[in-house]
Amino acid sequence: MSIVSDAVQVLRRDGLIVYPTETVYGLGADALSEYAVHRVYEIKNRPMGKPISVAVSDEDMMAAIADVSDEAWEFIRTFLPGPVTVVLPVKSCLPSVLSGGTGKIGIRMPNNTVTREIIDELDAPITATSANLSGTPAPVTKEQVNVPYDLFIEGGELSGTPSTVVDFESRQILRPGDDIERIAAFFRTLE
Template sequence: MSIVSDAVKVLRRDGLIVYPTETVYGLGADALSDYAVQRVYEVKGRPMGKPISVAVSDEEMIGAIAEVSDEAWKFIRTFLPGPVTVVLPVKSCLPPVLSGGTGMIGIRMPDNQVTRDIIAELDAPITATSANTSGTPAPVSKEQVNVAYDLFVDGGDLSGTPSTVVDLEARRILRPGDDIERIAAYLRDLE
């Protein structure tokens, strides 16, 4: 068995995985499962109503869960996969708790092939929140993960710089992070 198929088995039974991105370790659950998403909130101690982003494997999956303008597609094709979370209008296929009632969803396409392979084989987005209890530092190694999980996907030590969060509708940066200078310059050029 490979780590990819092991992870998919866990996710299909509403389990939780810890997976590597290019920045920090994420806590993954099947984002289409209300029960699995609820477990993520519980193990993190995250307040209900606070949005959680999702990770996808490809552009097709982005289009399946969000409304994407031509301008947004240009941005996505420039920066993803990579350390960026794009915020877009959400479609009704995702559990409403993920968007926190905002009508928007944060989407990551991590620059980590194993993680994207897991999502592709699951054929559904997974939650993309750091594998830590709310209010503690995001983990960059297995030793720093402080939440319950069913399977750890080892990606070694990670950089620790969080993804840059960009609201593509408002054309603004909500959280600066990795690759911030290039993203800011791109958004300025749109004005």
């Protein structure tokens, strides 16, 4: 068995994995399972109503869960995979708790091959929230993960800079991270 197969087995049983991204370690659950998503909120002690982003493996999966305009595709193809979370109108296939009643979902496509292989083999998005209790620092090593999980996927020490969160419709940077200047320049080309 490979780590990818092991992770997919855990996720299919509504289990939780800790996985590497190019920023911090994420806490992954099958984003199509309402039970698994509720476990993530409970384990992180995260307030219900506070949205949780999801990670996808490719553009097809993104199109299945969100409404993506032509301009948004141009943005996605410029910045993903990479340390950017793009917020888009959500489709009804995801548990509504993930969008926190906003009608939007944050979507990551991590620049980590193993993580994308796991999502691809699961054939479903996974939660993309840091593997920590709400309000504590996001983990960059296994030792810093302070929530329970079923499987840890080693990725070494990570950068620690959180992903830049961008609401594409309002063209606002909701949380600064890497690439802010390039993102701002991209939005100026749309004006």
